[in-house]
Amino acid sequence: MDLFQIKKAPTVYDAIVVGSGAGGGMAAYMLTKAGAKVLLLEAGGYFDPADPKYMTQLKWPYESPRRGASTTRAGGDFDAAWGGWEIEGEPYSSKPGGDFFWFRSRMLGGRTNHWGRISMRFGPDDFRRKTLSGIGDDWPITYDDMKPFYDRVDKLIGVFGSVENIHNEPDGHFLPPPKPRLHELMLKKAATGIGIPVIPSRLSILTQPINKERGQCFYCRQCNRGCSAYADFSSSSVLCIPAVKTGNLTLQNNAMVREVLTDAKTGLATGVSYVDTISMQEMSVYAKTVILGASTCESARLLLNSKSARFPNGLANSSGVVGKYLNDSTGASRSGFVPALMDRKRYNEDGVGGMHVFTPWWLDNSKLDFPRGYHIEYGGGMGMPGYGFGGGIEALNGKIPGRDGKMKPAGGYGAGLKDDMRRFYGAYVSMSGRGEPIPLESNYCEIDPNTVDKYGIPTLRFHYKWSDNEIKQAKHMQDTFEQIIEAMGGMPTGNKPGKEQNYGLAAPGRIIHEVGTVRMGNDPGKSALNKFQQAHDVKNLFVVDAAPFVTQGDKNVTWTILAASMRTSEYLIDQVKKKNI
Amino acid sequence: MKRRDTLKAISVASFGMAVGPVEAAVPEPPEPKPAVKLLPGRQKFEAERDAKLLASEKFFTPAELQTVTVLSDIIIPADAKSGSASQAGVPAFIDFMMRDQPRSQTPMRGGLRWLDRKCVSRYGNPFAKCTKEQQIDMVEQIAYPGKQVPSDMTQGVAFFTMMRNFVLGGFYTSKMGIDDLGYVGNTPNKWDGVPEDVLKQYGLSYDEPKK
Numbered sequence: 075m076d077l078f079q080i081k082k083a084p085t086v087y088d089a090i091v092v093g094s095g096a097g098g099g100m101a102a103y104m105l106t107k108a109g110a111k112v113l114l115l116e117a118g119g120y121f122d123p124a125d126p127k128y129m130t131q132l133k134w135p136y137e138s139p140r141r142g143a144s145t146t147r148a149g150g151d152f153d154a155a156w157g158g159w160e161i162e163g164e165p166y167s168s169k170p171g172g173d174f175f176w177f178r179s180r181m182l183g184g185r186t187n188h189w190g191r192i193s194m195r196f197g198p199d200d201f202r203r204k205t206l207s208g209i210g211d212d213w214p215i216t217y218d219d220m221k222p223f224y225d226r227v228d229k230l231i232g233v234f235g236s237v238e239n240i241h242n243e244p245d246g247h248f249l250p251p252p253k254p255r256l257h258e259l260m261l262k263k264a265a266t267g268i269g270i271p272v273i274p275s276r277l278s279i280l281t282q283p284i285n286k287e288r289g290q291c292f293y294c295r296q297c298n299r300g301c302s303a304y305a306d307f308s309s310s311s312v313l314c315i316p317a318v319k320t321g322n323l324t325l326q327n328n329a330m331v332r333e334v335l336t337d338a339k340t341g342l343a344t345g346v347s348y349v350d351t352i353s354m355q356e357m358s359v360y361a362k363t364v365i366l367g368a369s370t371c372e373s374a375r376l377l378l379n380s381k382s383a384r385f386p387n388g389l390a391n392s393s394g395v396v397g398k399y400l401n402d403s404t405g406a407s408r409s410g411f412v413p414a415l416m417d418r419k420r421y422n423e424d425g426v427g428g429m430h431v432f433t434p435w436w437l438d439n440s441k442l443d444f445p446r447g448y449h450i451e452y453g454g455g456m457g458m459p460g461y462g463f464g465g466g467i468e469a470l471n472g473k474i475p476g477r478d479g480k481m482k483p484a485g486g487y488g489a490g491l492k493d494d495m496r497r498f499y500g501a502y503v504s505m506s507g508r509g510e511p512i513p514l515e516s517n518y519c520e521i522d523p524n525t526v527d528k529y530g531i532p533t534l535r536f537h538y539k540w541s542d543n544e545i546k547q548a549k550h551m552q553d554t555f556e557q558i559i560e561a562m563g564g565m566p567t568g569n570k571p572g573k574e575q576n577y578g579l580a581a582p583g584r585i586i587h588e589v590g591t592v593r594m595g596n597d598p599g600k601s602a603l604n605k606f607q608q609a610h611d612v613k614n615l616f617v618v619d620a621a622p623f624v625t626q627g628d629k630n631v632t633w634t635i636l637a638a639s640m641r642t643s644e645y646l647i648d649q650v651k652k653k654n655i
Numbered sequence: 656m657k658r659r660d661t662l663k664a665i666s667v668a669s670f671g672m673a674v675g676p677v678e679a680a681v682p683e684p685p686e687p688k689p690a691v692k693l694l695p696g697r698q699k700f701e702a703e704r705d706a707k708l709l710a711s712e713k714f715f716t717p718a719e720l721q722t723v724t725v726l727s728d729i730i731i732p733a734d735a736k737s738g739s740a741s742q743a744g745v746p747a748f749i750d751f752m753m754r755d756q757p758r759s760q761t762p763m764r765g766g767l768r769w770l771d772r773k774c775v776s777r778y779g780n781p782f783a784k785c786t787k788e789q790q791i792d793m794v795e796q797i798a799y800p801g802k803q804v805p806s807d808m809t810q811g812v813a814f815f816t817m818m819r820n821f822v823l824g825g826f827y828t829s830k831m832g833i834d835d836l837g838y839v840g841n842t843p844n845k846w847d848g849v850p851e852d853v854l855k856q857y858g859l860s861y862d863e864p865k866k
Contacts, residue, residue, distance in 0.1 A: 119698075128696040132841055135828035138694055139709060140755050141748065142828070146701045156698050253848035259859045292843035300696075419853050420837035425846045458841050459833060464823030468800045468816055484801035485816065487730045487794060492835075495827065499836050 080347065080356040087113045087324070087361040089646075090346055092331050092376065095184030096635040097618035098367025099309030099317070104643035106322035113359055114314065115329040115348060117368075118156055118180025121187060121310050123300030130154070130299045135460055143461040148177070150461065154187035154300040154308075155179045159583070163528035167535045174400070174519070174536035175583035176371055182327065183310025184369065185586065188298045190428050191306050192451070192630040193233045193278040195224045195637075197242030200510075200627035209445050210512050213624045214596045214605035217244065223637035231307050231636065232284045235276035243434045249281045251430065252293075255423045257415065257454040257503050258431045264562035265433060270450075270554065275432045278307035278633075287316065295457065297427025306427065307632075326359075328352050332531050333380040334364055334389050334615065341384055343615045349529045363646060363655060366592075367618045367639065371400070371519050374591035374621055375534050377602075378521045388521075390602045390609035390617075396592055398518040400538060401626060403587035404448060404509035405580035406548040409567045410559035411470055415501035423455050435628050444546035448509025448628045450554070456500035464495055470567060471498070503564065507551035510628040511544050513590050517582070538582040548579035589631055592621035606645040607638065614655050618642050714753035714760065719767050720746055721783045723818075729794055730822040737835035745825035752821065759817075766814030773811060 088110035091098045102114045121128055130152040135141045138151040145151075148158035157179040166176050179185040198217040203210045221244070228247040235248040251274035254262060262272040279297065283290045288311075289303030297306045304311040317323040328351040335345045335358065345360035366373040374397045380389035388396060428451075435447030471494045472484025482490065522535035552570055559566045571578035582588075595601025598610035607622045609615040618639035620631050649655045693705050715723060727740035727749075740746075753760050770793070771781035778789045785793070796804065797811035798819075804812055826832040854860060 121696075126695060130694060130696050132843075133694065134830070134833070134841065136830060137692075139705065139748075139751050141824065143752070143755070145755050146698075146704065151694060154696070162700065252846055253861060256849045256853060256857065256859070259849065259854075259861075260857070263859065293846040294841060294843065414857070419850070419856070420839055421850055421853070422840040422842070422844055423846070423849070424840035424844070456838060456840070458838055459827045459836065461828065462820070462824050463827040465820040467823060468819070472799075472801050483799040485799045485819065487798050487819065488732055489734055491819075491823075492731055492734060495823065496836065499838075 078356065080358050083357065083359045085111075085113075085360070087111050087359070088650075089113070089363040089365055090115065090359060090361040091365045091367060091618075092346060093117075093184060093366065093368035093372070093619065094182050094314050094325075095179075095309050095367060095369065095619065096186050096632050097620070097639040098365070099183065099186070099313035100636050100639035101365050101367060101616075101618045101643050102317045102323055103313040104640055105647070106317045106320040108643075108647050109322060110647075111322055111324075112317070113324045113326060113361060114317070115331055115346070115359075116182050116184075116325070116327050117330045117351065118182065118184075118327065120325075120327050121154075121156070121182040121300070122315060123154065123187065123308060123311050124302045124304060128300065129302055131296050131302050132294060135458065141461040149188055149298060152296070152299050154181075154298060155185060156181040164533075165525060165527060166533050167522050167525060169535060169537040172537035172539055173581060174402075174538040175581055176534070176536070176588075177583065177586045178369065178372070181310075182314055182325070183308045186307065186309040186632065187300050189632060190451075190630065191277040191279055191297050192275070192428065193307070193633040194276050194449075194629040195244045195246060196220070196627045196629050196634055197244055199242045200625065200629065203446070203625055207439065207445055211595075211624050214594055214601075219605075220634070220637055220641070223641045224633065227633060227636045227640060229284075231278055231312055232280045232288075233276055233278045233633070234274070234281045236274040238273055240434060246276070248276070249284070251275065252281060252426050254430045255425055255455050256418075257412065257500075258429065258452060260412065260414070260562050261452055261454075261503060261558065262431055265558050268557055268561050269436075270433055270558065271436050272431050272433050275429050275451075277426060277428055279426045279428075280305045281426075288312070291426055293424055293426060295424035295427050329357070330529050330531070331368065331376060332356075332529070334366075334376060335360075336380070336382055336385065336389065336612070338382065338384055341612060343389075343612055349531075351529070354529075363614045363616070363650075365616045365618055365642075365646075366621075369619050370588045370591050370621045371534055373617050373619055374519055375521070377592065379532055385611070390592070390611050390615060392611050393599055393602055395600060396602050397520050398515050399513040399590040399593055399624075400517045400519055400536070400588060401511045401513040401590045402538075402582050403585040403626065403628070403630075404511055404540075404544045404547055404551075405506060405585040406551040406555075406571070406578040407504060407506040408552060408555035408559070408570070408578070409502060409504040410555075410562075410564035411474070411498070411567055412501050412503055412562060412564040413474065414563055416474075416497045418456065418500045420456065424457070425455075429453065442550065444543050444550065445512065446510035446543070446547065446628065448507040448547060448551060450551075451506045451508060452503065453505070454500075454503035467491070467494065467498075473565065474498075502567075503559065503562070505555050505558065507548070507555070508585065508587070508628060508630065509544070509547050509551070510626060512541060513625060514541065519591060536583075540576065540579060540582065545576050545579055548577035552577050587626060587631060589620035589623040589626045592617045593624055594622040595624070607642045608645070616642055616646060708751070708754050711754055714750050715746075718781075718783065719764070720750070722767055722770065722781070723749060725783055725790065726794075726818055727822045727825075729790065730819050731826045737831050740822050740826045743826050743829035743831040745822055745829070748825040748829075749821050762814065762817060766810075766817065769810055769814060
């Protein structure tokens with residue numbers, strides 16, 4: 075076999091979809107359901123959370139020799155994400171002082187296999203921040219354009235929540251939310267008492283069955299391991315595998331796409347070339363339409379690497395905007411110890427995989443020194459111990475009186491330490507802010523002129539710096555966290571991060587909510603895609619991940635990826651029917 | 656001569672003593688359990704790496720393992736409710752972690768060496784060969800990170816803190832430790848909220864306050 079002899083597939087598909095996460099999975103699902111012949115290319119291996127050979131759900135920590143430590147995968151041994159911020163043979167770089175950390179999952183379903191299932195719609199204001207605040211940019215579409223698709227995603231995939239009638243937190247078609255856990259009731263009481271709302275969370279987990287293909291949540295709190303009952307949303311179980319069952323989908327795993335192929339005369343996309351990561355065989359495959367859902371940065375990389383005489387700056391990049399406006403959520407966290415929860419009665423409070431309550435953004439930015447909001451996610455309770463359990467006890471047990479009411483020195487050993495562990499178990503809470511950044515042209519990814527990955531594909535180089543807006547937002551988060559912990563009679567643990575640490579603001583990429591590198595807009599001079607996520611320059615090329623998003627709100631973007639990909643897919647079907655593509 | 660035998664020879668020789676009668680006071684560490692079955696869902700490189708690590712030579716020398724075992728059981732001793740750290744397999748877990756995350760090897764091996772040197776100078780024997788009283792006397796010098804200690808003890812405090820964290824993490828992720836804590840989840844169930852008696856205990860309720 076000559077690896078450098080590019081094999082050309084004889085079939086011309088109706089569409090090639092690159093990437094099997096939320097965006098690619100939805101496109102493959104919609105198009106195959108409509109009868110189109112689709113080739114789905116996934117860079118990683120096959121994954122089905124119901125197949126015992128992949129299942130880590132309901133395993134115990136001692137079934138991992140490292141007790142779940144994150145030695146080889148960032149989320150730990152039980153986490154479903156294959157990949158992480160570092161992947162052997164797939165490097166990336168950053169310009170000095172502009173570090174970005176790029177998380178990739180190489181598997182069917184991509185990052186949807188381990189995500190937090192937080193499924194919030196953008197609100198009406200989230201699409202028009204420039205109009206409202208004068209800073210940033212508006213989307214080329216509004217909430218009204220997206221609402222019908224959010225509604226359909228709710229019903230197709232399932233999400234629990236509560237009707238709250240909050241203007242910028244639109245309600246959906248909700249399954250019943252799980253009741254709050256004990257610490258969540260305490261958090262709610264304390265936060266509400268100081269004017270911070272706490273409402274049921276909105277997660278794509280089936281608290282009731284919605285169809286025959288998927289089961290109901292059995293409350294193990296392990297959504298990040300993938301659900302064998304298909305009771306949460308993963309693109310693998312909910313979109314890709316059903317798309318395969320239509321008979322219209324050809325799924326090609328281990329296909330690392332190199333570039334989008336175009337016709338030199340027409341400038342239209344004709345297919346893609348990829349390398350088979352197992353055999354290292356080079357392949358070219360062809361279709362009438364190419365749809366990228368490879369992830370925000372990977373789709374930008376693909377376009378930038380698809381250079382030709384006709385498209386010297388890369389494909390869909392006559393505006394030069396591809397790679398720019400990269401933005402990740404802001405993130406900061408704090409934990410607290412709640413003495414009232416010591417010596418708790420034991421019972422199973424695993425619940426669903428994530429928090430049962432959260433705090434939506436509740437303040438008016440015109441009265442604050444930063445321009446965008448954040449929501450707060452809560453953690454705590456009597457969870458299953460994992461690697462590192464009890465670590466750092468010396469920072470706490472010297473501050474808590476013993477059973478005899480006397481203080482004792484921090485750290486220690488023996489019977490007293492063992493008793494501390496029993497008393498303190500389940501008495502912690504944690505909170506994490508996730509906020510909206512201002513997308514900046516100066517935060518970007520580009521092709522590194524000097525580096526290739528193990529397949530010989532030029533890699534990305536990043537440049538990302540937080541502005542004062544995000545840093546001030548993180549400061550506000552830290553102050554709020556402390557107020558909530560104190561309002562519930564708790565003690566904040568660890569040191570409050572100060573100015574020198576950017577108030578604990580996570581480094582760009584660490585929250586894994588990056589969007590914006592192939593932005594959509596009405597002006598082809600300032601955007602790569604039109605309002606249907608169709609390339610201005612190449613009418614049979616679409617992007618369906620989060621790369622097209624102008625902003626990200628303080629809403630985790632998966633639900634918007636799904637709704638937007640559904641909308642783009644229907645637009646494509648309509649355009650094909652009208653013979654425009 | 657294998658590397659670990661060399662180390663053993665050096666350690667015995669450098670302390671200038673043969674194996675003495677005190678050794679009998681220290682229980683032999685349990686035989687390491689047979690290799691754990693690999694977790695499902697491993698990527699190819701993970702499966703290969705785990706299989707290799709699980710079959711690889713132990714990190715600790717027999718003497719080091721003995722010291723780790725004694726320290727583990729000082730940190731988590733058996734009591735009426737549950738067994739000790741070594742009974743839960745903690746020393747073998749720490750040994751695996753040394754091979755899995757080699758960055759811990761120098762602080763661990765060096766810390767054990769520090770401890771033995773300190774014990775030889777204070778009590779005339781390395782830690783594992785000291786009497787129980789001497790061992791506790793030594794541990795008391797390094798077990799409390801909040802306390803002022805003489806400047807020749809600070810590294811020992813850091814070492815003991817690391818060891819405490821490893822032992823707690825190992826014990827409470829074992830079946831014995833999980834049972835001790837009383838964690839009763841990780842099983843299919845139907846969550847229907849906090850039990851009534853617990854709600855009552857904390858003065859909480861699921862009823863919305865009247866607006």
